[in-house]
Amino acid sequence: MVTAKAWVLKKHFEGFPKTSDFDLKKIELPNLKDGELLLESVFLSVDPYMRPYSRRDMKEGDIMIGTQVARIVESKNPAFTVGAFVVGSSGWRTHFISDGKDLQLLPSNWPESLPKSLALGTVGMPGLTAYFGLLEVCKMKPGETVLVNAAAGAVGSVVGQLAKIGGCKVVGCAGSDDKVAYLKEIGFDEAFNYKTVTSLDEALRKASPDGYDCFFDNVGGEFASIAINQMKKYGRIAVCGAISQYNDSVPQKGPYVQVPMVFKELQMEGFVVTRWNNRREEGLKALLKWVVEGKVKYHEQVTEGFENMPMAFLGMLKGENLGKAIVKV
Ligand SMILES: NC(=O)C1=CN([C@@H]2O[C@H](COP(=O)(O)OP(=O)(O)OC[C@H]3O[C@@H](n4cnc5c(N)ncnc54)[C@H](OP(=O)(O)O)[C@@H]3O)[C@@H](O)[C@H]2O)C=CC1
Numbered sequence: 001m002v003t004a005k006a007w008v009l010k011k012h013f014e015g016f017p018k019t020s021d022f023d024l025k026k027i028e029l030p031n032l033k034d035g036e037l038l039l040e041s042v043f044l045s046v047d048p049y050m051r052p053y054s055r056r057d058m059k060e061g062d063i064m065i066g067t068q069v070a071r072i073v074e075s076k077n078p079a080f081t082v083g084a085f086v087v088g089s090s091g092w093r094t095h096f097i098s099d100g101k102d103l104q105l106l107p108s109n110w111p112e113s114l115p116k117s118l119a120l121g122t123v124g125m126p127g128l129t130a131y132f133g134l135l136e137v138c139k140m141k142p143g144e145t146v147l148v149n150a151a152a153g154a155v156g157s158v159v160g161q162l163a164k165i166g167g168c169k170v171v172g173c174a175g176s177d178d179k180v181a182y183l184k185e186i187g188f189d190e191a192f193n194y195k196t197v198t199s200l201d202e203a204l205r206k207a208s209p210d211g212y213d214c215f216f217d218n219v220g221g222e223f224a225s226i227a228i229n230q231m232k233k234y235g236r237i238a239v240c241g242a243i244s245q246y247n248d249s250v251p252q253k254g255p256y257v258q259v260p261m262v263f264k265e266l267q268m269e270g271f272v273v274t275r276w277n278n279r280r281e282e283g284l285k286a287l288l289k290w291v292v293e294g295k296v297k298y299h300e301q302v303t304e305g306f307e308n309m310p311m312a313f314l315g316m317l318k319g320e321n322l323g324k325a326i327v328k329v
């Protein structure tokens, strides 16, 4: 008999989440039936979507949603071998039972030298978000200028590097000087700390006096309202996320987007990465190849210990992570 630990949503978040909104539970797992596997989480992901999705998809007492890299510890399913690693979507738990249908094996050519946690970041959902958002929503072309915010995070750091591979000029904004230094290290042409500039408008203009063809927006709110005015004619805005609004109890008010949208003839499109689930393998293959070749660099903010999951989640929402926020069990 295995006892799993799991973090549940004790109380719906109001405003910024608190550690007291979570509860740690123990769950006795039954013996395996034919066709089932027992898995042990090795790395778990904390992601911004958990904040808005918790309100939409969860009720109090539910196990927190989320993905993990897990090792198969016991198998009564011939398609899965003990010792293999998979990406699962079983939420914040140390152990779980699956029939295998919701599991994705790590690519068979995964190099020993690469951390398996990358399957939750650069070579996982956030990397795919950057890949499809840039290619299919921004439709970036060589020679164009791309702006990305939350640029030193899991999605943003990949956006900037893929835009460079695609022959674009890249401007990134992030919330600390260390993050800005990292962006320059990984090849961003221009980067600045949006928290310390005296005028965001001026900083954006200085970084690209001719304006922006593509804006990969991870933040929304005030940042997006200012940046939209610096789009070039026929510019494309990929609305990927709105982290500056996820903790609002009262919706923020405009400025509104219609005037620049009309006169600059902009395209603005929201998207969710799962739209391209049928092209997941294509995206992962490309991302893994660029990482192996050293063309896409990665950084992970690893928090040790399953008991620290709420703290890691709160830290990520506060901007404490450089690169992908990961919890190592
Ligand atoms: N549409 C889709 O399919 C997907 C969308 N997303 C979205 O992409 C965005 C980035 O996600 P991800 O890369 O995983 O997360 P990150 O790794 O970028 O972590 C979140 C970062 O957001 C920044 N941030 C937090 N609060 C604010 C704020 N009030 N204003 C500005 N920046 C803030 C912080 O960086 P800093 O120090 O720079 O402020 C923080 O480090 C999120 O909005 C997320 O919801 C993610 C995956 C899929």
Ligand SMILES: CCCCCCCCC/C=C/C=O
Pocket: 048, 049, 065, 066, 067, 089, 090, 091, 125, 240, 241, 272, 273, 274
């Ligand atoms: C429990 C598994 C959920 C995986 C969802 C991945 C889609 C994330 C879309 C993100 C949107 C905004 O952050």
